[in-house]
Amino acid sequence: MLENPVLDPKxxxxxxxxxxxxxxxxxxxxxxxxxxxxxxxxESVKDIVRTARELNLEVLTLYAFSTENWKRPSMEVQGIxxxxxTYLKSELQSMLQNDISLRCIGETDKLPxxxxxxxxxxxxxxxxxxxxxxxxxxxxxxxxxSRAEIVRAASIMAEKCVSGQxxxxxxxxxxxxxxxxxxxxxxxxxxxxxxxEARLSNFLLWQLSYAELYITETMWPDFKGDNLIEAIxxxxxxERRFGQTSEQLQAE
Ligand code: IPE
Ligand code: IPE
Ligand code: MG
Numbered sequence: 001m002l003e004n005p006v007l008d009p010k011x012x013x014x015x016x017x018x019x020x021x022x023x024x025x026x027x028x029x030x031x032x033x034x035x036x037x038x039x040x041x042x043e044s045v046k047d048i049v050r051t052a053r054e055l056n057l058e059v060l061t062l063y064a065f066s067t068e069n070w071k072r073p074s075m076e077v078q079g080i081x082x083x084x085x086t087y088l089k090s091e092l093q094s095m096l097q098n099d100i101s102l103r104c105i106g107e108t109d110k111l112p113x114x115x116x117x118x119x120x121x122x123x124x125x126x127x128x129x130x131x132x133x134x135x136x137x138x139x140x141x142x143x144x145x146s147r148a149e150i151v152r153a154a155s156i157m158a159e160k161c162v163s164g165q166x167x168x169x170x171x172x173x174x175x176x177x178x179x180x181x182x183x184x185x186x187x188x189x190x191x192x193x194x195x196x197e198a199r200l201s202n203f204l205l206w207q208l209s210y211a212e213l214y215i216t217e218t219m220w221p222d223f224k225g226d227n228l229i230e231a232i233x234x235x236x237x238x239e240r241r242f243g244q245t246s247e248q249l250q251a252e
Pocket of ligand 3: 021
C-alpha cells in the first residue's frame with residue numbers, strides 16, 4: 001500500500017474506470033502528429049496501472065478503443081493497433097511480476113488477427129489459478145461499445161429462453177448483468193474522464209449507473225499517478241447516497 005496521507009485506505013474505490021481522452025489535442029498543442037499523442041498516452045497507462053496497484057484498487061478499466069473509433073482515418077487506427085501490440089508485448093513480464101491479471105471487454109473478434117493472438121496470450125498467461133486473487137485486474141475496453149454490449153446480452157438471453165434454459169420471468173438485474181462482458185466484476189465506483197469533455201461516449205452505460213463522475217481538463221498524456229490520487233481524494237469527499245437521504249446514511 002502506498003504511504004499516502006491524503007487518502008483514506010478504508011475508502012479506496014474497488015473499481016475505477018477511465019475514459020482516456022485528449023491524446024489528439026495534446027499532440028496538436030505541440031504541433032505533433034496525433035499518433036504521437038497516443039504514444040505518449042501509453043506512458044500514462046503504465047503509470048496509472050502502477051499507481052492503481054499500489055493503491056490497492058481491485059479493478060482498473062481503461063477505455064482504449066471504442067466501436068466508434070473504427071471510423072477514424074485508417075492510418076490512425078493502424079497506429080493505435082501497433083501501439084497496443086507493443087504495449088501488450090512489453091508489459092507482459094511486469095504484469096506477471098506484479099500479479100496483474102489482464103481482461104478485455106468489447107468485440108475483440110473485430111481486432112486484427114495479430115492483436116487477438118497476443119491479447120489472448122497475455123490474458124491466458126496472466127490468468128491466476130482459481131482461488132488466487134490478483135493484485136489488480138486490468139480490464140481493457142477494446143472495440144467496446146456499451147449499446148452493442150447490451151444488445152448482445154439481450155440476444156444471448158433470448159436464445160437461452162428459446163432453448164429452454166430459462167424463462168422471461170427469470171429476468172433480473174443480476175441475471176442481465178451476468179450476460180455483459182463485465183460479468184464477475186464489481187460496478188465502477190469512480191469514472192474518470194481526461195480531456196475535459198462531459199460525456200460517456202458509449203462507455204459502460206449499465207455499469208456506471210451509480211458511479212461518481214470526475215472530469216478533468218488534463219489531457220491523457222499528462223494524466224499521471226498524482227492525478228489518479230487527486231481524483232480518488234475528490235471521490236472520498238463525496239457522500240454516495242444511492243437514493244437515500246444523508247440522515248438515513250448517518251443513522252446506519
Ligand atoms: C483518446 O484520445 C484516445 C482514443 C480515442 C483512442 P483522442 O484521440 O480522442 O484525443 P482527442 O479527443 O482528439 O484530443
Ligand atoms: C472515447 O473518446 C473513447 C476512448 C477514449 C477510447 P472519443 O474521443 O472517441 O470520444 P468522442 O468521440 O469525443 O465522444
Ligand atoms: Mg477524443
